[in-house]
Amino acid sequence: xxxxxxxxxxxxxxxxxxxxxxxxxxxxxxxxxxxxxxxxxxxxxxxxxxxxxxxxxxxxxxxxxxxxxxxxxxxxxxxxxxxxxxxxxxxxxxxxxxxxxxxxxxxxxxxxxxxxxxxxxxxxxxxxxxxxxxxxxxxxxxxxxxxxxxxxxxxxxxxxxxxxxxxxxxxxxxxxxxxxxxxxxxxxxxxxxxxxxxxxxxxxxxxxxxxxxxxxxxxxxxxxxxxxxxxxxxxxxxxxxxxxxxxxxxxxxxxxxxxxxxxxxxxxxxxxxxxxxxxxxxxxxxxxxxx
Amino acid sequence: xxxxxxxxxxxxxxxxxxxxxxxxxxxxxxxxxxxxxxxxxxxxxxxxxxxxxxxxxxxxxxxxxxxxxxxxxxxxxxxxxxxxxxxxxxxxxxxxxxxxxxxxxxxxxxxxxxxxxxxxxxxxxxxxxxxxxxxxxxxxxxxxxxxxxxxxxxxxxxxxxxxxxxxxxxxxxxxxxxxxxxxxxxxxxxxxxxxxxxxxxxxxxxxxxxxxxxxxxxxxxxxxxxxxxxxxxxxxxxxxxxxxxxxxxxxxxxxxxxxxxxxxxxxxxxxxxxxxxxxxxxxxxxxxxxxxxxxxxxxxxxxxxxxxxxxxxxxxxxxxxxxxxxxxxxxx
Numbered sequence: 001x002x003x004x005x006x007x008x009x010x011x012x013x014x015x016x017x018x019x020x021x022x023x024x025x026x027x028x029x030x031x032x033x034x035x036x037x038x039x040x041x042x043x044x045x046x047x048x049x050x051x052x053x054x055x056x057x058x059x060x061x062x063x064x065x066x067x068x069x070x071x072x073x074x075x076x077x078x079x080x081x082x083x084x085x086x087x088x089x090x091x092x093x094x095x096x097x098x099x100x101x102x103x104x105x106x107x108x109x110x111x112x113x114x115x116x117x118x119x120x121x122x123x124x125x126x127x128x129x130x131x132x133x134x135x136x137x138x139x140x141x142x143x144x145x146x147x148x149x150x151x152x153x154x155x156x157x158x159x160x161x162x163x164x165x166x167x168x169x170x171x172x173x174x175x176x177x178x179x180x181x182x183x184x185x186x187x188x189x190x191x192x193x194x195x196x197x198x199x200x201x202x203x204x205x206x207x208x209x210x211x212x213x214x215x216x217x218x219x220x221x222x223x224x225x226x227x228x229x230x231x232x233x234x235x236x237x238x239x240x241x242x243x244x245x246x247x248x249x250x251x252x253x254x255x256x257x258x259x260x261x262x263x264x265x266x267x268x269x270x271x272x273x274x275x276x277x278x279x280x281x282x283x284x285x286x287x288x289x290x291x
Numbered sequence: 292x293x294x295x296x297x298x299x300x301x302x303x304x305x306x307x308x309x310x311x312x313x314x315x316x317x318x319x320x321x322x323x324x325x326x327x328x329x330x331x332x333x334x335x336x337x338x339x340x341x342x343x344x345x346x347x348x349x350x351x352x353x354x355x356x357x358x359x360x361x362x363x364x365x366x367x368x369x370x371x372x373x374x375x376x377x378x379x380x381x382x383x384x385x386x387x388x389x390x391x392x393x394x395x396x397x398x399x400x401x402x403x404x405x406x407x408x409x410x411x412x413x414x415x416x417x418x419x420x421x422x423x424x425x426x427x428x429x430x431x432x433x434x435x436x437x438x439x440x441x442x443x444x445x446x447x448x449x450x451x452x453x454x455x456x457x458x459x460x461x462x463x464x465x466x467x468x469x470x471x472x473x474x475x476x477x478x479x480x481x482x483x484x485x486x487x488x489x490x491x492x493x494x495x496x497x498x499x500x501x502x503x504x505x506x507x508x509x510x511x512x513x514x515x516x517x518x519x520x521x522x523x524x525x526x527x528x529x530x531x532x533x534x535x536x537x538x539x540x541x542x543x544x545x546x547x548x549x550x551x552x553x554x555x556x557x558x559x560x561x562x563x564x565x566x567x568x569x570x571x572x573x574x575x576x577x578x579x580x581x582x583x584x585x586x587x588x589x590x591x592x593x594x595x596x597x598x599x600x601x602x603x604x605x606x607x608x609x610x611x612x613x614x615x616x617x618x619x620x621x622x623x
Contacts, residue, residue: 035402037535086586092402093349094589097542098582100535105578112571223413223531230406261421268410272395275407279399 005135007252013141015248016148020203021225022232022240023155024196029234030172031192034084035096038103039200040222045106046071046204047121047213048114060122068201076197080190103218110215118217123209144206151202152241155195159237168192224251227271233281242283311456316449323448324520329560330455331516334462336540336552338509343538344547345470346502347482348396352408353537355415356385356507358529360514362419365432365524374438374519381515382508389507393500412534419526431525435518455516462509469505470549478502482547510537543581545593554592 021043028034036042050067058066083102087095125143129136159165170178171188179185203221211217224247232243247267254266274282315326339353360381367377395407419426426432437445438454445451469475477498480488489495518524536559544555562580566573588595 035405083582083586087589090589093546094542094585096405097539098585100539101578101581101585105575105582108571108575108578112575226406227410230403234402262417265414265417268413271410272407275399275403276395279403 003256005133006137007256008249009135009137009141011249011252012245013144013248014207014252015228015245016145016152017203017207017244018221018224018228018248019241019244020148020151020199020206021221022228022244023152023237024199025225025229026234026237026240027192027196029229031168031189032080032084032088033092033095034088035092035099036196037096037099037222038106038218039225040218040220041103041106042071042075042197042200042218043204043207043221043225044213044215044218045075045110046201047208048110050205051119051121051213052114064124064205067205068198071201071204072194072197074197075200076194077190079197080193084193103222107215107218114215116215118212118214121208121213124205125209140210144210147202147206151199155199156237164191224248224267227267231267231271231274231281233283236281236283239281239283243281246282308460312453315452318449320448323452325560325564327448327452327455327520328517329556330452330459331513331520332537332540332560333552333556334459334516335510335513336537336544336556337462337466338506338513339537340506340541340544340546340548340552341466341469341478341509342502342506343541344545344551345475345482346478346499346506348393348499348502349401349405350392350408350503350506351405351531351534351538352392352412352415353506353510354529354531354533354535355412356389356510357514357517357533357537358415358419358526359385359388360511361518361524361529362426362432362514363511364515365435365518366425368436368438368519369432369434374515378512378515381511385511385514386504386508389510390500390504392507393503396499396503397496409531409534412531416526416530419529426526429525431523432518433523435522435524437519437522451520455520458512458516462512466509467549474498474501539581543584543591545591545597548591548593548597551591551593558592 021039024042025036025039028036046067049070050063053063053066054060079102083098084095087098123140123143124147125140128139130139130142131137157165159169167178167183168188168191170181170183171185172192175185178188207221208217225244228243228247229240230243231246232241233239247270250267250270251263255263258266315323318326335353335357338356339350342348342350342353363381363384364374364377367380368374392408392411396404399407420429422428423430437451439445440450440454443450445454470478477488477493478501480491480493481495481498481502485495488498514529517528540555540559541552542555543558544551544553558581563573563577566576569576584592588598590597
């Protein structure tokens with residue numbers, strides 16, 4: 001039983017990170033029909049920005065702030081203005097392909113300008129274990145969970161409790177009507193891109209100490225977040241959170257109880273089943289959009 | 292006007308084909324390998340173009356079908372079967388699996404379909420990697436023989452390049468015929484307006500499955516040629532990124548245009564090679580080129596040409612109209 005408990009905690013911790021990435025993914029989809037195939041690379045890049053800042057002599061806390069700011073400029077503002085805006089009106093597919101190319105570009109740029117080797121990354125949480133209910137739980141898992149929960153809580157509060165959040169939701173659900181009642185739709189879309197950039201930078205900060213900083217680490221992560229978003233419900237923030245946690249736990253349990261060789265198959269089979277029997281996702285609404 | 296354009300087009304086509312036959316004769320080994328790879332990838336991309344460009348069904352699994360074809364061909368030819376038999380088996384196998392994969396397309400569309408096929412792609416990769424009794428696992432299958440055609444050994448790069456080119460020609464003609472047949476029209480009807488297609492009596496269910504199965508079968512053909520081309524296969528080339536690359540080829544070339552896959556494969560296979568002089572930067576430049584192209588023309592390279600031709604045709608038509616109008620006025 002103690003094994004199961006450990007697996008659950010570890011699964012929830014990775015799942016919480018998946019959830020952060022998946023939430024950003026669904027936000028982009030909702031406001032601009034962007035399927036961002038570079039989302040995994042978006043998580044990989046901020047860690048390298050932070051590492052670069054530290055190499056330039058900045059202390060860790062300053063590097064974190066610089067890394068998050070730079071991510072918001074590059075992965076939020078520049079991504080939207082240079083790639084998404086010119087392509088948005090041409091439909092989902094060309095833009096999705098362009099983000100695939102962007103993923104290649106980011107990977108290669110990191111490989112070329114930084115390193116092809118994995119680099120260690122400092123953790124914001126001290127290493128060590130604490131005892132909970134007689135089980136040793138690593139502080140890192142707890143730290144990841146706490147930060148992720150706070151971020152998600154902050155985001156849902158913003159979306160559901162503030163005027164700004166309501167405007168964002170209106171802009172996502174019905175841009176035309178939102179524009180008529182005076183919501184600055186363009187600014188709201190930009191805001192979701194900035195929030196996505198912030199979330200991926202945060203995810204990067206949480207996951208890189210565990211898996212090291214490597215140019216190729218975005219591939220697996222992007223796919224996991226992708227699956228989490230669909231399983232939970234492509235058009236629901238809370239769906240993405242549930243999906244992320246579920247995939248994280250499922251992945252860890254599959255590794256232990258199914259087989260290490262086929263652990264990656266379990267979320268995939270789950271994904272196919274969800275799409276076939278409940279295409280709107282576990283928590284999602286049936287989609288009314290026709291695109 | 293079109294009567295004048297037609298011989299011109301045929302002449303241009305003949306020049307390109309002659310060029311593809313004659314020019315590579317003094318290419319080195321590597322150049323021939325890259326060109327053969329272009330031919331093979333074009334076949335796979337043509338299959339995807341049929342599924343996506345003509346029938347409008349998004350698939351992120353074409354790479355998996357190339358893998359299925361490659362493994363079928365590698366396993367059979369290393370056990371002494373001739374390559375044509377292996378190609379036939381690859382076609383049948385990929386067609387059958389493609390047919391089954393088409394079933395989700397009857398239920399879900401667009402991005403959901405993309406995700407189902409994406410998941411399938413990952414599952415296929417896991418099978419290639421883990422079922423080592425069949426596929427050799429991570430060690431793969433080596434010493435894949437190249438065929439003897441009409442008593443001529445194709446171990447040298449040039450004869451095998453001609454096999455790839457010949458296969459491409461056969462596939463091209465078959466696809467050309469298919470998209471002009473009632474089937475091709477039914478595929479396009481499926482893409483443009485499935486509801487209306489159904490009300491016109493087109494069995495949309497059957498044609499959706501067909502679009503998947505035929506597109507996948509062409510992926511199988513490409514794979515069956517890929518195995519003897521590289522003479523060694525392991526699971527890595529058939530992971531998700533091959534499916535994404537093939538999708539990129541189709542979109543960049545121009546989805547739904549007959550010549551789209553040829554150009555798309557050229558860009559995806561040859562452009563990185565031409566950019567190699569930039570050393571570590573070549574894939575970065577390639578990515579930037581693809582993004583730039585898509586921003587400029589989301590319908591791909593042939594989309595640019597198409598728009599230009601359409602603009603010229605409207606211009607010509609309005610010029611004719613103006614002439615006719617002035618004639619009418621002078622007559623009055």
